[in-house]
Amino acid sequence: MKVSFHWLKEFIHIPDDIEKIAQILTEIGHEVEAVERYEDDVVLEINITPNRPDCLSVFGIARELSAYYGVPIKFPEYNFTPDVIDLNFNVSIFDPDLCNRYAGRIVKNVKISTSPEWMRQRLEKSGIRSINNVVDVTNYVLLELGHPLHAFDLNSLKGNMIRVGTPKTILGRAGKIKTKTLDGVERQVSDDALLIWDSEEPIAIAGVMGGLNTEVTENTKDIFIESAHFNPISIRRTSKNLGLKTESSYRFERGCDIKLLKKALDRCAFLIKNIAGGQIFGKIDIYPKIFQPTEINLRYEKVNTVLGLNLSKEDIDIYLKNLSFEVESDDERVKVRPPSYRNDIKREIDIIEEIARLYGYDKIPTNMPFASIGIDDQVSRQLSLQNSFRERIRNTLLNYGFNETINFSFMSHQDLDLLKIPQEDPRRKTVNILNPLRVEDSCMRTTLIPSLLKNVIFNVSHGNRDLRFFEISRIFLNENSSKEQVKDRLPVEIVNVGVINYKEKVKTLYKEESHDFYLMKGVVEALLNACKIKDCVFVRTTEPFLHPGQSADIYISNSKIGFLGVLLPTIINDCGIKTQKPSISLFELDLGKLFKYHTVDIRYRPFSKYPYIERDTAIVVDSNLEAITFQNLIKQYPTDLIEEISLFDIYQGANIPPNKKSVAFRIRYRALDRTLKDEEVDTLHSQLVSFILEKTKGQIRM
Amino acid sequence: MLEEIKEKFSKDIASITSLSDLNDLRVKYLGKKGIITSYLKSLSTVTPEERPVLGKVLNETKLYIERAILAKENSIKEFELSNKIKTEYIDITVPGKFVAPGTEHPLNKILNEVVDIFVKMGFNVEEGPEVELDYFNFEALNIPKDHPARDMQDTFYITDEIVLRTHTSPVQIRGMIKRKPPVRFIAPGKVYRCDADISHTPMFHQVEGLMIDENISFSNLKGILISFIHMMFGEGVPVRFRPSFFPFTEPSAEVDMGCILCKGIGCRVCKQSGWLEILGAGMVHPVVLENVGYDTERYNGFAFGMGIERIAMLKYQIDDIRLFFENDIRFLRQF
């Protein structure tokens, strides 16, 4: 909100300069965001928090300064004697819950013209366009006192009456109705929106905007000025439904001063008569339920314990008095009645904040709490284990040279289309956003792969090469069976790790290392190793976006924890990556499941202090025999002398028949309790080899 | 006789330069038909009285030859190895085969720093869902439907009752429900607002903090937060508390620190004010404690929250928030 320093000084004697005032206002909770300097004035741009509608005016700011300095304020001139007492005008409130008070005055024979220079300048400095003297006065009083007013053209208003009510009450039927507002827009108003009506039709949307049919124009002679108090929630709903925010609705929805509205009305009439002439008529004031201030008990002791201060009863009483709170005090407590404009003061703690504010937050001493020793409850313990587990995963990836990324949690079904993910896949059951910023961000991620793929595409298009990215983030799965979202059932949030590796054929000084699949598998194995997970199984993948021959699904105890492999070249193509022989390999793991299976219970196993004996053998087997089968066979062999199995060569080509391959392996034998003899190992090894040959129908490679 | 053999051997061995010649020499003297061997064999032909004397001398000679051959063998090996090394020189100015270590994302780096400071002050780490019930995100925090404070946060809706959390504050509620007081935790995480421009992204990160105990005062809130700012930004940084409004705290405060870029003189980043807004905080509103069933006469406490992007931008002097989410490798590698 903008406040002119000159205008401010009309209400209160200010002993300090503008810089000091800006600082004081900030210190008491009204942050001054900017100071605009004009030739003859300075304007403060103040950020008023939503709980303080009483400060949305020049007078309101003056009142705050008066509380700060403890000096009185002057109310602007508003007294006059009405020229005519008799009124032939009727106001009735049909929805008293939505309108607590409705006052108005008639001014006849006004002369519509432009406003005086000083008024126009003040309006413009506050960001309001000058229209004509009558409308300008209503806006001027709004800025000055913070109460929204509206002037109707009396002669366009039919039936000499005003009715306040919703279409439902006034018309007795449900359904939207149409009305044209001052801005010339025809608006659909819902049947529970509060409207102002004459004897025939709506003439204003209460508290939001006047109607075009009763606009004050250059031909207007007589006016009716409205000053009312509307229900904040009702005004807010109407304003939101219409998408129409005005200076008036902004104040009404935050709450206006029900007592001030009469003075604001008279101030307005007074100024109109002074500026536009005319005769002021008697007043209408429908005020069915008189304002009753809240009564709050404040314990003096509580002020000091909450703030960490040592204020005396007298100190506190002075603050309360400066705030214009009505007080009745005894030794221990004080009964406080806040004024009608402080509808934010509802309980003891609100008054304590007022005292803190005026005392100055910066003057409150700084002390570390005397707290009980941090209790590491079981809830926190479990979380901290999970966090350190994630950190371990993260550090392993960092050590392997992957750069950590963070992406928005959004995606769209198009991203899943690109990955050829079928409709019945659980990843299609997305959490959808009703009001996304872009279609591309219309649902929550169910996999991290699309984001990582986009990171690669972005980087490649910026000429970056050799990319290794990972992200550890949540994915969101809708576990409802139906496609409909259950109103208040939350989705499942799972922390996943996604890893991507982008390579292209480049000339290099060094020999190319392993196949991309093995490279990424090595990283997966490193992660599994870091969490001490052993019984992990890699089977051919079912993921539609991965190369069927070079990818795997990863299982632990029959539960799929993720996938790993090489992205289909066709998808790389669909991504628009046009570099030389690009290849993308990736994996994604469910860290929740990994956490479940990771070993916390580490138990020491003794190892042998005796020497080992190694034997190498190469056998020729069917080329589709997988290494895992081979290793499992050896593991099955009934002996406890095998310490380690390693494959050191897999070969197909010259000297090997077609559809066959040679597998060379080395077995390390060792006993826990004695030195093995060569002859013993020879026998054992040849029996083992025969066993393998029998099971694999293989042959010794000569 | 034996002296002659020794002399001849010394001559022979001196001229040898290769291991194979050395081996021939070994055979010549020590082989089955070698000179020493044949002498040893001939021992049987001498008289029993002479045998021990001759035998002793023969053995000494054999030992002498063996040692000399071994020494020669070692020196040849050493020589050959040093020759081999001379041929194995590579160009040490060719760049190494380098795999750059990965880099932490700057936001996680800052987040971890913040978490670390509070954990050392005895705070636990708590989490909550990012897709959250309206109740936890707003209502339990004293922000009823139709309250103007809802305008402070543009919300993404999933249903009427489900939102993407607009702040980490709902974790306060969930965390308190799960525990009995005293409670002390922080809750780092992602939050969402329906807003995107140069200084706003629809997703960003916050760290929330909560401390509930007996006799906690506003002065303690200042104590904890000033320590935090000093640990995060340096001991001498000035800190300012000013009144503000959050529906779930009362009294509420905005915490500013002296601009670390211009040292308070005024610059573009601090909008010439010399101050930077860094934290929102306050004493937990009694309504919030009542909502989780805590005894408000016995317990009270404070809560605070901060934006991680803002801290990271200040610390690393990053001027565009969108850089954090583009994940350009040239950006990521700098942290």
Ligand SMILES: [Zn+2]
């Ligand atoms: Zn600065």
